[in-house]
Amino acid sequence: MILIKTNINNMANLDKFREETKEWLDKNCPPSMRSGADPKIPVDEVWGGRNAEYKNPESKLWLDRMGEKGWTMPTVPKEYGGGGLSKDEVKVLNEELFRIGAKQSLLSFGIWMLAPVLLEYGSEEQKKEHLPKIIKGEIRWCQGYSEPGSGSDLASLATKAEDIGEKFLVNGQKVWTSYADKADWIFALVRTGPKEPKHDGISFLLIDMATKGVSTKPITLISGKSPFCETFFDNVEVPKGNLIGELNAGWTIAKKLLQHERAFISNFGLAAGMGSKRDIVSIAKKHLGEENGKINNGFYRSEISSHKIKEHAFGLTLKRAGDEGGKASATASMFKLYGTEHNKKRHELMVAASGINGVAWDGDEFDDNDKNLTRAWLRTKGNSIEGGTSEVQLNVISKRVLGLPSQ
Amino acid sequence: MKLVLSEEEQFLKDTAKNFAEERSPISHFRSLRDNNDRKLWDKDIWSEMVKLGWPGILIPEEFGGSNFGVTGIGVILQECAKTLTPSPLFATGVLGAYAISEFGNDEQKNNYLPKIVNGEITTALAVDETSHHDPYATELIAKKSNSGFTLSGKKIFVIDGASADLLIVLARTSGSKSDSTGLSLFIMDSNQSGIEAKKLDMADSRNYANIYFNDVSVDESSLLGDLETAGETVESILDIGRIAMSAEMLGNAESAFEITLDYLKQRKQFGALIGSFQALQHRAAEMFCEIELTKSSVLAAMRAADENSNELQRLSSLSKTVAGETLHLVSNEAIQMHGGIGVTDEYDIGFFLKRARVTEQIFGSAKYHTERYANLSGF
16 A cells, blocks of 8 residues: 555656646747757757857757756756756656757767766766766766777777876877867876786876867868867876776776767667658658659668668667666677667668769769768768777677677 | 566466476477377377466457467467477467457357367468468458358468368458458368368478368358458458567577577587687677567567557568568578588477478568568558
8 A cells, every 4th residue: 555655646746747847848948949940040069068169049048957957967966966856757857858859958978978987986076076067068078098009909008197196197199089179078098007917907087188288180081070089198197086986997987988888879870860860761762763652663672671670670679678677788789789780781771772862972963961971871880880899799799698708 | 568578477488488398398399290290289288288378368358268468478489489399379379369359259259269268179270372471362262152151262381270170261252362352251160071181291390281172161150250351350360470470480599599509608629619719709699689689579569469559560570570580590590500410300400490481481471571561661
């Protein structure tokens, strides 16, 4: 009986929360941040940070209001600037956001990668210092993992942090730092124990990009765009209080963070596919023609259907993992592997179905959709490399899940 | 739709797992095959399944069943498939039980359902007439007569057709081949005069028959569902069958994979366990992912069936496609990874390959359902 009563109370509370949320969103979500917005208003990709620029002032307003509520990270406790909501309340919040077609208020590596790790390994002081700024979008973070000599073999990294008393002295180079040229702070893996075995000499360090000696240089990709940088550290002095967790215990944190990253990349690939304006069926119908609603080419139609089925099955698997309560790293590896490989395949199919338009690069003879598709297709080639290559994921699955022996 | 099993469903699954491992390990199937048994299933095993209540899982409680749903019977079929357990459970407990519960009139339900529950009768669904699954290609004709109908024609590849007591037959009452209209379902005893079942020898050594109908007279009351509504009703029965068969195929794939994985951890070549070779590890990891996708697809389809979702047809085609492709891959890789012993009759892994290829054809191949999925999705 007590149990039932609690449930009823809980349901009543949730209903109340839904009403309050509705009301708040009604008042606070600006018109251009919901579905049905005027298409002439420019759209921002909101990453926040010290140097953020907004084409539409309502993007900033929406971020500030959501940040103030802590609803960019609704489950984080209020004392760290989060929303302090229960799982059920977050579900309600998401439903209400979805109902009005609200735009995501903040895209952030801080939220997706660093915050979960700070919550688990950070000191009280570190949590109070960094989490509110992540949640409000005041500080934009980037990730300093890979190095020119350490790709898949990440643990061989050489950027060193020497103990010079009050501070660490950091020297070295990171590569593939996403948006390093726009970020305010970097979370980096550095070598603090040069004599220890390679996994046991790594620490997890937070570095302000404004510190003297930090510089960045964009890398132009095959897509013609530059989302990544090289980041250089030249005698950079970092306070010791910026070390997360124990000295030389950074590898554990790094692995944990990679799981968050992998889950994010695979979800992102899938979400991009499902929510994208680029729909493979309409592209195929446009360039190959249609008859009675069917794509007018049996070979493409069959390939597209096979692909759609896989996408559907993958979506169901993400849902199942959620319903099961989310499992450990192996699942993350599977999702990273499958999500990125699938996203590549989807883009290959869209390019092929577009014919010559699928490889348009520039100029007025092609429309933006075609040119953007070409760039997007080239960008997907990196998906199965960044955050651990597909081959590395296969290794993780064979060893950790299937228990196959090492050589 | 929650994609996790309920406690009761998990309990059924565990019961079925124990049953399959203890009462019908793969050696049980092997001995039926070697003895060239006509039924190719064992009546003692079947009576035990009846005692456990399995044939009544899709049958309403008023007729003695437990009305436990497609997910319930699905997880049982999945577990039984892991040891290749042959039984009438699919043709009787899924196809017959569902068809009569859903579309039978009161008399038919009262007459047949309790007998299915207590194991008195087994059933078979006779649909196909062509080498590729195609219910609308039906030409077997049911002509109106004074007392009812006269059936003439031939049905092929009828599951359990060599032993079933009761036949559910898709027949044409008007129109011509390939029309989705003009089709009706009839239900009749298999020992009716004019019916002749010729047992088929298939690669998987299970019970199938071609059934000949030579002017078989049935009366009006043998219509299952209304006249000329079978274009839809048979699709609904088939979808439940496809989903249940997908669950079986998932069990097959899981088991073949597990056996193979064990082998990779035991067999040594070049002084090392072959499971340490990356060339095999990566292929094993890929199979693992495909099986995970299949689990989700099958579970979603079973749930859709139980919730009567409007996604049921699409999820049925989805699960049959994904299960078909996964089982195809796993059954091939299982043989290859076993090396020489994989192609010997003495070793069990070959059974999975043969069973795989037959189940892939049952009620539509992956190709058939990929096309159907496209049709249902509007492209």
